[in-house]
Amino acid sequence: MSIPTRLTIDGEAVELALDPRETLLDTLRDRLDNFSAKKGCDHGQCGACTVLLDGQRVLSCLCLAVSHDGADVVTAGGLGQPGDLHPMxxxxxxxxxxxxxxxxxxxxxxxxxxxxxxxQGMPSHVTPDINTAPTLSDDEIRERMSGNLCRCGAYANILTAIRETAEGDPV
Incomplete structure (x- = not known):
């Protein structure tokens, strides 16, 4: 059984007939040849498949594509283009x-x-007072990014990149 599903992927509208068990990650990679999102663990533990779904970060390996009919999906490849990169x-x-x-x-x-x-003022586990707006300390960044693993250990440079972007125009 296939379910008709409409998605906008990196600004391009697509209509697909999908198996209801198919993940968003598999739809991106296997049906749309969009290899920006990576298949790492396929269990939601590494973050390599993170995309923005209607502006919110999600693990695409845990999302059933048909559950997001009409959604806007942005991959890292859709954030910017050569010559016009996203600040991040x-x-x-x-x-x-x-x-x-x-x-x-x-x-x-x-x-x-x-x-x-x-x-938006969302606190994290390390936010000292959830009743006040958090400050973007290094601990806040580390905690908020803890679901994305880097086997090479580039964390110090990732932290610096995020901090620089946050101090500019982050979105």
């Missing part, structure tokens, strides 16, 4: 926030989503 993409390049690059698209999408959450 540029900061990752400027601060060498990657090594092998496998986790980078998920890190970038998560960082953009995280800064949006922060701008």
């Amino acid at each position: 993409q540029q900061a990752f390049i400027d601060h060498d926030g990657l090594q092998c690059g496998y986790c980078t698209p998920g890190q970038i999408c998560s960082a953009v989503g995280m800064l949006r959450e922060f701008a």
